[in-house]
Each structure stands twice: as structure tokens, then as C-alpha cells.
Amino acid sequence: MEKINEKRGNGVALLPFLIFVLIYLISGIILQVKGIEMAFYQFPAPIAAGIGIVFAFILTKGSLDEKFNIFIKGCGDDNIIIMCIIYLLAGAFSSVSSAMGGVEATVxxxxxxxxxxFITVGIFIIAAFISISTGTSVGTIVAIGPIAVQLVEKAGLNLPLVLGALIGGAMFGDNLSIISDTTIAATRTQGVSMKDKFRANFGLALPAALVTIVLLFIFGKPVTIPESQEYTFNIIKVIPYIFVLIAAVSGMNVFVVLTGGIIISGAIGLGYESFKGLEFVQHIYSGFKGMTDIFLLSLLTGGLANMVSSGGGLDWLLYRINRTVKGKKSAELGISTLVSLTDAATANNTVSIIVSGQLAKEISKEHNVDPRKTASLLDVFSCSMQGLIPYGAQLLMAGSFTNGSVSPVQIVPYVWYCFILVIFAILSIVTPFGNRYLAKNPWDFVNNKPVKEV
Structure with a gap:
């Protein structure tokens, strides 16, 4: 049986995904240059994904039924379905809460x-706190996104910058939280404890967060200073958001959190006669419909990613990267590149860690890379890439709250935390920066555990 790092794969299998990405990006750029409003929404992303899928069916070997089964299996992946249900509930919560006046009151x-x-900095810090407590970047964006957009409008802030701060804070926790799927995947594939991986990660994430906070404090001031005035609000109408934040921080299941938020918002709306019973149900469905694009795109890209993987596209990436590894530093750079490209191909940071994990472990063993460092790099680069790809769930979700006024592509340059985190991670590879914990507690490669615990 061929070893994973000896599978040459098939680079041609990556073409369908590349076609999808290029159609989505190039069409938006061309329309943007022509001055067309909401350029990146004129060519629907699900249609671009559909074109990529057609090419995948043409290029993938096997019968039509076999290809269809591969595609459906990808669409029906547990992570994809869970994400899609979260989208629907998030849309319903946003719609009902807005209809009963909750967004205005919270703003x-x-x-x-x-x-x-201080609003831009505040959004980053709050998002970081919620995401590290809950371990979910998408859930954090769902909870804070609608409020952030309204705050921007009233305070005269730069909307792409604020959304970039929100995504950055959300990815901070996704990368660092001990209950995040990415942390679980990274530690399990490398055979290290969550505590050790957290300590190895913290030396990179904290400095990156501090630098981001300083930059947001300097550049996150309002574009126009709003007139001084008193803002009236009904604290009762803020309760759904308070519930969602507290429930999320306490670790409650995200489905329970969003369902509870919908019920509480509905009860308050009915109590204050913001809407009647039938209207409440219609607002829920309206929220569902508002998430149609992102729902479809997630399903289609899930199926496309599975076809690319089945066709040998990811194996081709693994083989090419492994061939370039010559020493410890190049091994760490290779692992980082591997998981970054895998995430770009799958648009799922957890899946990218799982796919890359075994090869990363083999590379680490061969070149004496501390597995705690490997786990840290897998998490850092997968989460950074996930926060920067415009077709990822995080950017798509953030963009969906703007009603088309800001595209995911426009947000990317403002996700400063992810860019800064990558810089610090690369520094930790080529210099001793950020490796203090690992240096104090070196790994015993004979016994496969830290030399000492602190």
C-alpha cells in the first residue's frame, strides 16, 4: 500500500476548484472596475461553484453515478450540514430580533x-473573548455581526474595517480556544495535549492580538464624527442579544443558543406588539430565505471539495510540498504551506487540519519538529487562511449582514489580525521568537513526550 507522502496525486483534479475561484474573483473585479454597484454580487457565487462542479464531473474518473455519489457525500458532510443549519437559525434570529426593535436598541x-x-477596538476584543470561550468563529460573527453593522452606520465608521476587526477577533478564539474544532483536530493528529498546544500557540496569538488592538485604536476612528446626542433604548429589547452572548460564552450548544434567541425575540416582539403571531413566523422564514446564497454555496463547495480530493488534487499538493522539505525550518514552512493550501482548497479549517495532519506528523518525525509546534502551526495557518479567503464561511457570513453593500473581497484587506498572526508565525519558524515555552520544555523524541511539565 502506498504511503500518504508517496501518493503523487493528480494536479489536474484541482482545476475545477481553481475555475470556481477565478470566475468568482475575476468577474467581481471586472465589474468593480466598470463601476457597477455591488460588483461581487452580480455573478452569484453558487453559480460560479456550479461551473466548477461541471468541470469536476468532466475530469473525475468513473461512472456518472459514482461521480454523483462522491459529490453528494461532500455536500452531506457533517460539518457542511451543521454549518448550513447554523446559517438558517442565524438568519431567523437576525430577522426576528430586527423586526422587534432589538438591533436598534442594542446599537x-x-x-x-x-x-x-473605541467601537472598532471594542468589537475586536469582544469577538476575541466570545470566540475563545465558545470555540466558534462563525457563531461569534453571527452574534455580533448585525450589531456591528448598525453601530458602523450610526457612528460613522469604516464598515469593511469594522467587519475585518470582527473576523479577526473571531479567528483569534477559533485558533486558541481549547474547545475549538481546530484545536481538537490539531492536537489529536499530532498526539499532544491541548494544554501544551495552547501554550505553544499563545506566544504567537497574544502578540498578534496586541498589535492589532494598537492599529485598530489608531486607524479605527470614525470617518465622520457623529453629532453629540442622547440615544434612547429599551433594555428589554436587548435581552435576546445578552442571552445569546452569555449562553455562547457559557459553552451552550450553538443550536440551542440561536433557537433560544429566536424564541426570546419573538416573545418580546409579541409582548410589545411589534408583530403578530403570523408575522413572527413569516419573519423566521424571511431570515431563512436571506441565507439562501450562503446555504447553497456551502453545500456546493462541500461537494466540489470532495470531488477534488477524490480525484487526487489534495494528494498532489501533499506530494509536491513534501518533496521541498530539506530540514527543520523548511519542514515547518512546508507544514504551514500545506495546511494553508488545503484550507484554500476546502474552505474549511478543521477539514484542512484533518487532511494535512498525518503527513504533517510524518514530516515532523523525520525532521525532529516538536509536535506541539506542528499542532500550533496547523491551527495558526489554517485559521489565518480561513479568515482571508473571500469564499470562506466567516467572510461570507460577515458580508451577508451588509445587504450587499460590502463584499467579502472588500473585507479581506482589513482582516489585520490574520495577516499579523501569519507574520509572527513565520518569525517563530526562522527565529526563536514565540518558542519560549517549547525551549523551556523540549520534546523528548525518544519517549514522545515533553522532557518536563510545568
Whole structure:
């Protein structure tokens, strides 16, 4: 049987995904240059994915039924289905809460408590706190996104910058949280403890977060200073958001959190006669419909990714990267590149770690790379890439709250935390920076455990 790092794969299998990405990006760029409003939404992303899928069916070997089964298996992946249900519930919560006046009340409360010049920094810190507590970047964006957009409008802030801060804070926790799927995948594939991986990661994530906070404080001030005024709000209408935040931080299941938020918002809306019973149900369905694009795109890209993987596209990436590894530093750079490209191909950071994990472990053993460092790099680069690809769930979700006024591509340059985290991670590969914990507790490659514990 061929070893994983000896599988040459098939580079041609990557073409369908490349076609999808190029159609999505190039069409948006061309329309943007022509000055067409909402350029990146004129060519629907699910259609671009569909074109890639057609090419995947042409290029993938096997009968039509076999190809279809591979595609459906990818669409029906547990992670994809869970994400899609979260999308629907998030849309319903946003729609019902807005209809009963919750968004306006929460925005006014935020403007009363937080000076406009601190809102951008505040959103990053709050998102970081929620995501590290809950381990979910998408859930964090769902909870804060609608409020952030409204705060931007009232405080005269730069919307792409604020959304970039939100995504950055969300990815901070996704990368660092001990209950995040990415942490679980990284530690399990490398055979290290969550505690050790957290400590190895913390030396990179904290400095990156601090630098981001400083930059947001300097550049996150309002574009226009809003007039001084009193903002009125009904604290009762803020309760659904308080519930969602507290429930999420406490570790409650995201489905229970969002369902509870919908029920509480509906009860308040009915109590204050913001809508009637039938209208409540219609608002829920309206929220569902608002997530149609992202729902379809997630399903289709899941199926496309599985076809690319089945055709040998990911094996080709693994083989090519492994051939370039010559020493410890190049091994760490190879592992980082591997998981980054895999995430770009699958648009799922957890899946990219699982796919890359076994080869990364083999590379680590061969070149004496501390497995705690390997786990850290897998998590850092997968989460950074996930926060920067415009077709990833995080950017798509953030863009969906703007009603088409800001595209995911426009947000990418402002996700400063992810860029800074990558810089610090590369520094940790080529210099001793960020490796203090590993240096104090070196790995015993004979006994496959830390020399000592602290």
C-alpha cells in the first residue's frame, strides 16, 4: 500500500476548484472596475461553484453515478450540514430580533456606553473573548455581526474595517480556544495535549492580538464624527442579544443558543406588539430565505471539495510540498504551506487540519519538529487562511449582514489580525521568537513526550 507522502496525486483534479475561484474573483473585479454597484454580487457565487462542479464531473474518473455519489457525500458532510443549519437559525434570529426593535436598541445602548472612537477596538476584543470561550468563529460573527453593522452606520465608521476587526477577533478564539474544532483536530493528529498546544500557540496569538488592538485604536476612528446626542433604548429589547452572548460564552450548544434567541425575540416582539403571531413566523422564514446564497454555496463547495480530493488534487499538493522539505525550518514552512493550501482548497479549517495532519506528523518525525509546534502551526495557518479567503464561511457570513453593500473581497484587506498572526508565525519558524515555552520544555523524541511539565 502506498504511503500518504508517496501518493503523487493528480494536479489536474484541482482545476475545477481553481475555475470556481477565478470566475468568482475575476468577474467581481471586472465589474468593480466598470463601476457597477455591488460588483461581487452580480455573478452569484453558487453559480460560479456550479461551473466548477461541471468541470469536476468532466475530469473525475468513473461512472456518472459514482461521480454523483462522491459529490453528494461532500455536500452531506457533517460539518457542511451543521454549518448550513447554523446559517438558517442565524438568519431567523437576525430577522426576528430586527423586526422587534432589538438591533436598534442594542446599537443605541452601545453608542451610549462606548465612545465612537473605541467601537472598532471594542468589537475586536469582544469577538476575541466570545470566540475563545465558545470555540466558534462563525457563531461569534453571527452574534455580533448585525450589531456591528448598525453601530458602523450610526457612528460613522469604516464598515469593511469594522467587519475585518470582527473576523479577526473571531479567528483569534477559533485558533486558541481549547474547545475549538481546530484545536481538537490539531492536537489529536499530532498526539499532544491541548494544554501544551495552547501554550505553544499563545506566544504567537497574544502578540498578534496586541498589535492589532494598537492599529485598530489608531486607524479605527470614525470617518465622520457623529453629532453629540442622547440615544434612547429599551433594555428589554436587548435581552435576546445578552442571552445569546452569555449562553455562547457559557459553552451552550450553538443550536440551542440561536433557537433560544429566536424564541426570546419573538416573545418580546409579541409582548410589545411589534408583530403578530403570523408575522413572527413569516419573519423566521424571511431570515431563512436571506441565507439562501450562503446555504447553497456551502453545500456546493462541500461537494466540489470532495470531488477534488477524490480525484487526487489534495494528494498532489501533499506530494509536491513534501518533496521541498530539506530540514527543520523548511519542514515547518512546508507544514504551514500545506495546511494553508488545503484550507484554500476546502474552505474549511478543521477539514484542512484533518487532511494535512498525518503527513504533517510524518514530516515532523523525520525532521525532529516538536509536535506541539506542528499542532500550533496547523491551527495558526489554517485559521489565518480561513479568515482571508473571500469564499470562506466567516467572510461570507460577515458580508451577508451588509445587504450587499460590502463584499467579502472588500473585507479581506482589513482582516489585520490574520495577516499579523501569519507574520509572527513565520518569525517563530526562522527565529526563536514565540518558542519560549517549547525551549523551556523540549520534546523528548525518544519517549514522545515533553522532557518536563510545568
Amino acid at each position: 443605541n445602548l452601545g453608542l451610549t456606553l462606548i465612545p465612537a472612537k
